Amino acid sequence: SFPTTRALAARFPDTFLWGVATSSFQIEGAAREDGKGESIWDRFCAQPGVIADGSNGDIACDHVHRLEADLNLIYALGVGCYRFSVSWPRVQPLGQGDWNEAGFAFYERLIAGLQQRGIKASLTLNHWDLPQALQDRGGWESRETVGHFVTYAREVARRFGSRVDTITTHNEPWVVAVLGNEQGIFAPGIKSRRVMLQVAHHLLVSHGAVLRALRQDGCPAKLGIVLNLAHIVPASPLPADEAAADHGDATGRRWYADPLFKGEYPPELVAEYGADMPTIEPGDMDLIATPMDYLGVNYYMRIVARGDGQPWDPAAHGRPVSDMGWEIYPRGLTELLRLLHRDYRDHGLPPIYITENGGAFPDPTTDGHVQDDDRIAYLNTHIGAVADALDAGVPLGGYMVWSLMDNFEWASGYAKRFGIVHVDYATLTRTPKASAHWLTDLLRHWKETHRA
Numbered sequence: 001s002f003p004t005t006r007a008l009a010a011r012f013p014d015t016f017l018w019g020v021a022t023s024s025f026q027i028e029g030a031a032r033e034d035g036k037g038e039s040i041w042d043r044f045c046a047q048p049g050v051i052a053d054g055s056n057g058d059i060a061c062d063h064v065h066r067l068e069a070d071l072n073l074i075y076a077l078g079v080g081c082y083r084f085s086v087s088w089p090r091v092q093p094l095g096q097g098d099w100n101e102a103g104f105a106f107y108e109r110l111i112a113g114l115q116q117r118g119i120k121a122s123l124t125l126n127h128w129d130l131p132q133a134l135q136d137r138g139g140w141e142s143r144e145t146v147g148h149f150v151t152y153a154r155e156v157a158r159r160f161g162s163r164v165d166t167i168t169t170h171n172e173p174w175v176v177a178v179l180g181n182e183q184g185i186f187a188p189g190i191k192s193r194r195v196m197l198q199v200a201h202h203l204l205v206s207h208g209a210v211l212r213a214l215r216q217d218g219c220p221a222k223l224g225i226v227l228n229l230a231h232i233v234p235a236s237p238l239p240a241d242e243a244a245a246d247h248g249d250a251t252g253r254r255w256y257a258d259p260l261f262k263g264e265y266p267p268e269l270v271a272e273y274g275a276d277m278p279t280i281e282p283g284d285m286d287l288i289a290t291p292m293d294y295l296g297v298n299y300y301m302r303i304v305a306r307g308d309g310q311p312w313d314p315a316a317h318g319r320p321v322s323d324m325g326w327e328i329y330p331r332g333l334t335e336l337l338r339l340l341h342r343d344y345r346d347h348g349l350p351p352i353y354i355t356e357n358g359g360a361f362p363d364p365t366t367d368g369h370v371q372d373d374d375r376i377a378y379l380n381t382h383i384g385a386v387a388d389a390l391d392a393g394v395p396l397g398g399y400m401v402w403s404l405m406d407n408f409e410w411a412s413g414y415a416k417r418f419g420i421v422h423v424d425y426a427t428l429t430r431t432p433k434a435s436a437h438w439l440t441d442l443l444r445h446w447k448e449t450h451r452a
């Protein structure tokens with residue numbers, strides 16, 4: 001009942017950018033080698049009870065030592081781009097002061113390896129692994145971190161800016177602010193609404209400051225940010241449920257997108273936050289609203305909101321879920337993209353890239369062969385949903401699968417697998433799953449479609 005890869009491929013223009021994504025802490029390992037500094041995730045994982053399987057990122061996928069093989073895996077997929085992040089403490093161990101040349105040498109090899117293979121590089125500066133030394137000085141709650149981030153970004157751009165396609169400032173500021181600094185379930189493990197709001201503000205300010213600085217420096221890469229956005233709907237038409245959905249949309253989407261495109265925080269939330277509102281310096285809102293070259297969107301799921309604050313359990317409502325318990329809802333991606341287009345098209349909305357989409361699944365394995373039909377169905381239907389958004393006129397530049405390979409899934413440890421390439425953690429052997437072959441097939445048809 002799914003479209004063939006040929007039919008699906010034909011729905012995308014030849015300019016579309018296809019990719020796979022990872023992040024530094026989740027795959028690199030080599031946590032204490034070659035002068036790398038400690039990150040807040042190294043520190044966080046050492047606390048008992050915070051990571052489901054008690055694991056950490058010390059070895060992860062051992063990507064640092066297996067770079068050549070991983071580059072060949074990416075090449076074999078046939079994708080046009082690879083999205084990765086730079087570990088700030090690997091290249092600047094204390095987050096200020098000395099650079100670590102051995103750390104930069106690794107990213108030099110990575111970027112050169114992509115170039116040699118004709119694969120575009122999509123670089124993210126902050127995928128959560130802040131240098132611990134900066135956390136010790138207040139982390140993202142401190143305005144000081146904004147200045148250090150700009151210095152770090154300028155150095156990365158000076159070295160690599162002309163050889164990467166895009167530079168993303170932050171991956172999912174909502175996650176850093178809310179999960180890291182309000183709920184405390186991610187590093188650095190802080191639980192304060194006031195801190196959360198100041199962190200979110202400094203992430204946004206530093207994003208704008210980096211855009212201005214890199215443009216001033218003449219950096220040729222496209223510049224943007226990545227937001228995690230769900231499709232949020234009320235559990236029922238009851239006013240309390242409607243209000244909960246609206247509130248979730250305001251805190252999760254508009255708190256970030258409104259300042260980025262309209263230069264203001266949602267007024268009703270400003271009123272609600274009252275004394276917890278962050279310190280905003282003159283000029284901050286203009287800085288945040290510096291025009292971007294693209295917006296990255298990470299989409300995984302639908303969230304059904306209830307007025308009583310209780311979670312709505314998709315499985316209990318007969319809805320399909322992934323191994324994370326997240327509802328599988330491809331149409332939500334189309335709806336979300338249309339909503340972004342509706343709200344921000346008159347406010348300079350640039351092309352959107354789906355910078356992450358994918359699912360964790362149990363991955364049935366026989367004799368080393370992983371027949372991950374659930375993941376193939378997930379990718380097939382969500383890529384179809386992207387095509388629907390294109391048909392509806394949403395400006396879309398590309399789509400990237402999360403993730404290239406199984407990796408450290410943050411508080412869930414290694415038990416949840418998002419890869420299209422399987423990783424055997426005992427031997428660190430990589431094996432492309434059926435979904436990897438499916439993606440390659442899709443890309444082959446897409447190239448054929450446009451050869452004519």
Ligand code: GBH
Nearest residue numbers: 023171172175228298300303356402409418
């Ligand atoms: C992304 O974050 C990350 O960028 C990536 O590193 C990670 O491996 C990948 O997704 C898979 O998790 O129930 O209201 O708390 C995921 C962002 C944000 C998605 C929180 C699920 C749950 C919303 N996540 N969201 S809520």
